[in-house]
Structures are given as structure tokens and as C-alpha cells.
Amino acid sequence: MHVKNVPLGRVKAGPLDGLEEGQFIVYPSTFTREPDAYGDVVAKGAFLDDIKAWEESGNVLPGLFGHRMDDPDFYVAWAIEQGEDEHGWWVKGEFDMESPKGPHVYRLVKGRRLNQLSFAFDVLEEGRVEAEDGEPVNELRKLRVYEFSFVPIGANQDTSVLAVKALAEAAAAEFKEGRVLAAKHINSLRSAQEAIGKVIVAAEGEQDQEKASGKPVGNDEEPDRAKSEDPPVNPSAKNLAEAFELELALA
Structure with a gap:
């Protein structure tokens, strides 16, 4: 499972935009041909089969x-x-105004205090194409979407780690109560542990570089690794899927 972020842009939300209270219209993904940080572009039609599948299933995209x-x-x-x-x-959607957090998130979106949208997906079909500048890019042609999220900027890794942590605690509680975990569940927890370890090592390495240079990275200056041609690594995103699989298995 992968995640991608896009700026919220102009959000239509509530009666001032001709919608009912609590409703919104957003674009979780756009068809710009400018590749993102991972070198991906999304092709027109990439969501059509999935939209049809959601409609036919009778389930609701959360x-x-x-x-x-x-x-x-x-x-x-x-x-x-x-x-x-x-x-x-x-997506035209509606906030759950009776839920504990729905009204608050609705106010944050209307007040422009949440800055990005994100969605979790699997790639079913992709291929290499040539961008307008002649550089090769990866075109995502068919996607399976699991959810869309309202997120603050840069929230991907943090929220993934929190999800893994919460599910690991739930698994530990099950184990203490005498339930035996299957081998695949143990492997999922080990993978999550390894991924979180990589995040910590990367963060510590960046801190060591700052100390050695004597100059911390400022808000208006990107770290060297962000300026490199390599896409950023998000090891926790992969394990969000594994943790979700574990959650379902333990339910």
C-alpha cells in the first residue's frame, strides 16, 4: 500500500459554496504531467475501474x-x-457531524488550517513513459484506493508510525491474554519494527550532520538529501499496510 499527498487547493465546503452543511468537494489526485517526488504521474482513467468497483460493492469509501x-x-x-x-x-463527501472528531476536522478544512489531502492505494497497472522534458517517468495507470485522508503537511510518516505503534500494542494485549499469534502476524510486527528503526537511524544521521556542520537546517532551506535526485524514502508507508492487515486478522 502506498500513500500520496496533494495540496488541498481551493476547497468547496459548506453552504457558502452551494453545498449542504458538512459537505465538501476535493481533488485527492490530479492529472498533472509534472512528476512528483517519487517520479510518478497519474494517468487519466486510473481511478475509473476502482470508482465502479466501489459503487457496485455497496460499500462507502471512507x-x-x-x-x-x-x-x-x-x-x-x-x-x-x-x-x-x-x-x-x-470526491464529493460529507463529514460525520455526529462523530467525536468530524466537526472539528470540518472546521479545520473550512478555515484552511489543514493543508493537504492524501490517499492510500495499491498500484494495479503502471508503465514507463517519457515526460515533456524527455525524462523517463513512471505512469500510474490503474489504482485501487482504500481511503482518502485530510492531513497536515508532512504527516505521512508520523501517522504511519502511530498506526503501527497502536496496532502493535493491540497485538501485545492479545498475546498477554493467551492468544497465539500466527507467524505472518509476527513477521508483520518485525517488519514494522525494522521500518521504524530505519526512520530513527535516518533522523539521527541528519542530526549528526547538522551538529558536524554547526549549522542547523532552517525553515527556508532544504536539507541536502531533499535536494538530491533520489526520491524520499518512506519506509513506514509500506508497514502501514502490513499493520492494517494485522488489525483485520486480529479483529
Whole structure:
């Protein structure tokens, strides 16, 4: 499972935008041909099969805060309708105004205090294409979407780690009560532990570099690794999927 962030842009939300109270229209993904940090572009039509699958299933695409799959309080919204246009994949949704956190997130979105959208997905079909500048890019042609989330900037890794931590604690509680964990569950926990370890090592390495240079990275200056041509590594995103699988298995 992967996640991608996009700026919220102009959000339509509530009566001032011709919608009912609590409703919104957003674009979780756009069809810009400018590759993102991972070298990906999304092709028109990438969501059409998945939209049809959601409609035929009778299930509802959930809207979360911060990819928090581990806590039902963070299932703050849902999709009423979704589709594609020339700009991208759009979702018309509604906040759960009776949930513990739905009204608060709604106010944050209307007040422009949440800055990004994100969605969790699997790639079903992709291929290499040539960008306008002649550079090769990876085109995502068919996607399976699991949820969309309202997120603050840079929240991906933090929320993934929180989800893994919460689910690991739940698994530990099950184990203490005498339930035997299957081998695949143990492997998922080990993978999560390794991924979190990589995040910590990377963060400590960056701190060591700052100390050695004597100059901390400022808000208006990107660290050297962000300026490199290599895409950023997000080891915790992969394990969010594994942790979610574990959550379902333990339910």
C-alpha cells in the first residue's frame, strides 16, 4: 500500500459554496504531467475501474484524518460521489457531524488550517513513459484506493508510525491474554519494527550532520538529501499496510 499527498487547493465546503452543511468537494489526485517526488504521474482513467468497483460493492469509501485506520474516531467523513474530470479524481463527501472528531476536522478544512489531502492505494497497472522534458517517468495507470485522508503537511510518516505503534500494542494485549499469534502476524510486527528503526537511524544521521556542520537546517532551506535526485524514502508507508492487515486478522 502506498500513500500520496496533494495540496488541498481551493476547497468547496459548506453552504457558502452551494453545498449542504458538512459537505465538501476535493481533488485527492490530479492529472498533472509534472512528476512528483517519487517520479510518478497519474494517468487519466486510473481511478475509473476502482470508482465502479466501489459503487457496485455497496460499500462507502471512507475519509479519515491522518490515515488513522486504527481508531474509528478518526473516520471523519465519507464519499457521497466520486469521479474523474480533466483536472483529476474528485470526491464529493460529507463529514460525520455526529462523530467525536468530524466537526472539528470540518472546521479545520473550512478555515484552511489543514493543508493537504492524501490517499492510500495499491498500484494495479503502471508503465514507463517519457515526460515533456524527455525524462523517463513512471505512469500510474490503474489504482485501487482504500481511503482518502485530510492531513497536515508532512504527516505521512508520523501517522504511519502511530498506526503501527497502536496496532502493535493491540497485538501485545492479545498475546498477554493467551492468544497465539500466527507467524505472518509476527513477521508483520518485525517488519514494522525494522521500518521504524530505519526512520530513527535516518533522523539521527541528519542530526549528526547538522551538529558536524554547526549549522542547523532552517525553515527556508532544504536539507541536502531533499535536494538530491533520489526520491524520499518512506519506509513506514509500506508497514502501514502490513499493520492494517494485522488489525483485520486480529479483529
